[in-house]
Amino acid sequence: MKTLVWVEHDNASVKDATLAAVTAASKLGEVNLLVAGSGAQGVADAAAQIAGASKVYLADDAAYANPLAENVAPLVVQLMAEHDAFVAPATTTGKNIAPRVAALLDVMQISDILSVEGEKTFTRPIYAGNAIATVESSDAKLVITVRGTAFEKAATSGGSGSVEAVSGPGDAGLSSFVSAELAKSERPELTSAKIIVSGGRALKDADTFQEVIFPLADKLHAAVGASRAAVDAGYVPNDYQVGQTGKIVAPEIYIAVGISGAIQHLAGMKDSKTIIAINKDEDAPIFQVADIGLVGDLFTVVPELTNKL
Amino acid sequence: MKILVPVKRVIDYNVKPRVKADGTGVDLSNVKMSMNPFDEIAVEEAIRLKEAGKAEEIVAVSVGPAKAQETLRTALAMGADRAILVETDAEVEPLAVAKILKAIVAEENPGLVVLGKQAIDDDSNQTGQMLAALLGRPQGTFASKVEIEGDSVSVTREVDGGLETVKLSMPAIVTTDLRLNEPRYASLPNIMKAKKKPLDTKSPADYGVDIAPRLKTVTVKEPPVRQAGIKVPDVDTLVNKLKDMGVAN
Ligand SMILES: Cc1cc2nc3c(=O)[nH]c(=O)nc-3n(C[C@H](O)[C@H](O)[C@H](O)COP(=O)(O)OP(=O)(O)OC[C@H]3O[C@@H](n4cnc5c(N)ncnc54)[C@H](O)[C@@H]3O)c2cc1C
Numbered sequence: 001m002k003t004l005v006w007v008e009h010d011n012a013s014v015k016d017a018t019l020a021a022v023t024a025a026s027k028l029g030e031v032n033l034l035v036a037g038s039g040a041q042g043v044a045d046a047a048a049q050i051a052g053a054s055k056v057y058l059a060d061d062a063a064y065a066n067p068l069a070e071n072v073a074p075l076v077v078q079l080m081a082e083h084d085a086f087v088a089p090a091t092t093t094g095k096n097i098a099p100r101v102a103a104l105l106d107v108m109q110i111s112d113i114l115s116v117e118g119e120k121t122f123t124r125p126i127y128a129g130n131a132i133a134t135v136e137s138s139d140a141k142l143v144i145t146v147r148g149t150a151f152e153k154a155a156t157s158g159g160s161g162s163v164e165a166v167s168g169p170g171d172a173g174l175s176s177f178v179s180a181e182l183a184k185s186e187r188p189e190l191t192s193a194k195i196i197v198s199g200g201r202a203l204k205d206a207d208t209f210q211e212v213i214f215p216l217a218d219k220l221h222a223a224v225g226a227s228r229a230a231v232d233a234g235y236v237p238n239d240y241q242v243g244q245t246g247k248i249v250a251p252e253i254y255i256a257v258g259i260s261g262a263i264q265h266l267a268g269m270k271d272s273k274t275i276i277a278i279n280k281d282e283d284a285p286i287f288q289v290a291d292i293g294l295v296g297d298l299f300t301v302v303p304e305l306t307n308k309l
Numbered sequence: 310m311k312i313l314v315p316v317k318r319v320i321d322y323n324v325k326p327r328v329k330a331d332g333t334g335v336d337l338s339n340v341k342m343s344m345n346p347f348d349e350i351a352v353e354e355a356i357r358l359k360e361a362g363k364a365e366e367i368v369a370v371s372v373g374p375a376k377a378q379e380t381l382r383t384a385l386a387m388g389a390d391r392a393i394l395v396e397t398d399a400e401v402e403p404l405a406v407a408k409i410l411k412a413i414v415a416e417e418n419p420g421l422v423v424l425g426k427q428a429i430d431d432d433s434n435q436t437g438q439m440l441a442a443l444l445g446r447p448q449g450t451f452a453s454k455v456e457i458e459g460d461s462v463s464v465t466r467e468v469d470g471g472l473e474t475v476k477l478s479m480p481a482i483v484t485t486d487l488r489l490n491e492p493r494y495a496s497l498p499n500i501m502k503a504k505k506k507p508l509d510t511k512s513p514a515d516y517g518v519d520i521a522p523r524l525k526t527v528t529v530k531e532p533p534v535r536q537a538g539i540k541v542p543d544v545d546t547l548v549n550k551l552k553d554m555g556v557a558n
């Protein structure tokens with residue numbers, strides 16, 4: 001089987017999420033990669049180094065400077081004439097593009113796969129991860145998104161792919177990029193961090209969240225996450241949200257502070273290696289999944305913990 | 310302008326889903342069902358656009374069993390004007406739902422179709438993008454802000470890195486994220502009024518769509534269960550645990 005993997009990048013470097021998709025694709029067969037960008041030769045060269053990379057298609061065009069689904073989906077469809085599977089990371093970019101490709105190919109997408117069980121058989125979470133379905137596709141071609149935490153990351157070196165320039169249909173004239181407000185942080189990125197400290201509704205407001213959660217995260221060199229309630233209340237931006245409809249994480253250590261443990265939150269973090277929960281309610285559902293629980297008032301416990309580390 | 314809002318009847322988000330013992334799916338018998346939460350946000354957005362004078366009519370549509378009427382009545386009670394039920398007892402995959410919606414769009418000509426970003430049962434996150442593809446229209450997915458400006462719509466999207474704004478030519482497809490708005494509750498008088506609003510019933514065959522599934526569900530299993538661990542009595546014990554794990558010195 002020949003697979004085409006979507007390379008997630010910012011025209012400067014390959015994003016980590018790509019690497020899990022490469023691993024998933026390599027279980028299906030040959031791995032070719034697509035770099036759609038503008039001024040992205042460096043990205044293509046780096047992609048060619050990824051272990052297992054066969055060919056890297058570089059579509060360099062101003063129309064692909066931002067991965068607008070309207071513009072890139074037809075490009076993917078064009079390349080799919082010679083591939084059997086399109087594989088994208090289940091990032092917001094992958095989730096935006098892959099279904100558009102699938103519909104153009106008249107294929108039912110398999111979202112968020114956890115494992116490859118056979119040529120056309122995969123497992124995927126449904127109902128916020130409360131059930132795992134094994135599904136088998138009957139379509140001629142496959143369109144798949146890959147859950148990043150479920151596959152090892154392919155090595156970023158050791159590959160010897162060749163870069164081939166391709167040109168796509170370009171600007172579809174339906175949409176344009178206006179602006180982005182991207183969070184800048186010195187802290188590790190949420191989906192690749194080894195330790196995450198997450199805060200919930202109990203943190204009161206944005207200032208309190210900063211004063212209580214950030215120092216602990218900094219002590220542990222951890223990323224910062226949040227529950228939906230904390231994001232909705234404006235304590236932190238939307239990209240901090242962990243859960244069914246936010247980011248899926250599986251760090252070595254996940255520390256949930258003032259988070260009750262709703263199923264939608266658990267869906268995003270229950271594959272963490274060690275879960276530590278701090279909550280004043282000893283019956284909070286988070287304790288049912290926590291390896292280590294501390295019942296107490298976070299406003300005294302967390303500063304004390306930060307001090308003693 | 311008309312706005313089309315597809316709404317799905319799903320397990321209520323407060324219910325913990327249980328896998329059937331025979332491994333064929335999730336047990337939905339005697340389980341509370343509700344409108345998919347993202348679709349409530351979609352209905353609310355449509356109503357706000359109508360209230361702002363940007364839209365004249367809101368049509369809610371659901372593909373599902375006869376009971377999906379209740380979901381449509383909820384949309385009508387919130388403020389949708391009329392509803393279409395595409396009735397089937399089969400489980401319809403996003404691709405087939407998108408094809409049915411495409412046919413309805415051809416009849417209704419909405420300026421906007423506002424869907425949820427994801428149904429909380431299948432967690433597919435596909436239908437809106439597929440509909441946009443089938444119609445050759447632009448898509449503003451995971452929206453946290455929607456602003457109509459003349460014949461285009463500006464959509465602010467919740468993306469992994471933060472927020473992104475795109476401008477789409479109309480007609481367009483939008484899918485909602487959690488921060489777009491807070492859906493209203495239907496008032497009792499509006500629930501009564503909704504009973505009299507028009508609700509058409511159709512079948513997938515009326516739209517000429519083959520809904521045969523492309524994916525076969527081989528089995529559905531419980532995920533591995535995590536065992537509850539220990540409780541520590543104080544911060545010092547927690548610090549020692551963290552030291553044991555090598556994360557503190
Ligand atoms: C469609 C949909 C999608 C959703 N997606 C997500 C998602 O992706 N991620 C997500 O997180 N949620 C999601 N949710 C929301 C989810 O259902 C819960 O509402 C949310 O996770 C609750 O957040 P919380 O735990 O911070 O708040 P709460 O449930 O209010 O919990 C606060 C906790 O803090 C504790 N507490 C209070 N004060 C203190 C104190 N001083 N010291 C210690 N503990 C204290 C309380 O005991 C309580 O357990 C979604 C919901 C819906 C409907």
Ligand SMILES: Nc1ncnc2c1ncn2[C@@H]1O[C@H](COP(=O)(O)O)[C@@H](O)[C@H]1O
Binds near residue numbers: 317318371373426435
């Ligand atoms: N059977 C259905 N009937 C009506 N709308 C649906 C149906 N299935 C999906 N949708 C719409 O598509 C969105 C995304 O669903 P999904 O792609 O299944 O995650 C939902 O939030 C609904 O707006």
